[in-house]
Amino acid sequence: MKISVADVEYAARLARLELTPGEKELFAGQIGAILGYVEKLKELNTEGIVPTSHAVPMENAFREDVVQPSIGVKKALANAPESEGSFFAVPKVIE
Template identity: 65%
Template sequence: MKITRAEVEHVAKLARLELSEPELDTFTAQMDSILAYVEKLNALDTDGIVPTSHAVPMENAFRPDQPKDSIGVEAALANAPQHTDSFFQVPKVIE
């Protein structure tokens, strides 16, 4: 699969990237190499191979949830730059 310079320019425009002429040439060649490799992979017979999300078996590394007491309002607001009563005060963003 050959990618054209115009397609690279189009993708750059969609991504809102401004590329110089040498960058366009470089990215066109690099993307063409990537697509050629993907075409090679598509030629492989993958019938009977179970899809996996990881190459090796994985387990959840998180600890189990344990309920604990809250830190309290005063501790939560201790490092807040601004607060009003028991609430964080933030700048207004909607007019």
């Protein structure tokens, strides 16, 4: 399957990845090869087969609506690159 550099750039932007021109070429080829491999599935007759969304045959895992202790502000913010008071601090977001 042919994947263009433009396709790679589009996906990279959605994923917030910065790629060098060399990487774009490299990944275009690699992604194309992976998708080409998956294409092979089209050769199979899948009529009557339900699309698989999950690999494990399991359903309905629930929890009851009962409050469990939270971990606390200190722990919640422990891994934050920046925090202030009880908030995570991020660059200014303007709408």
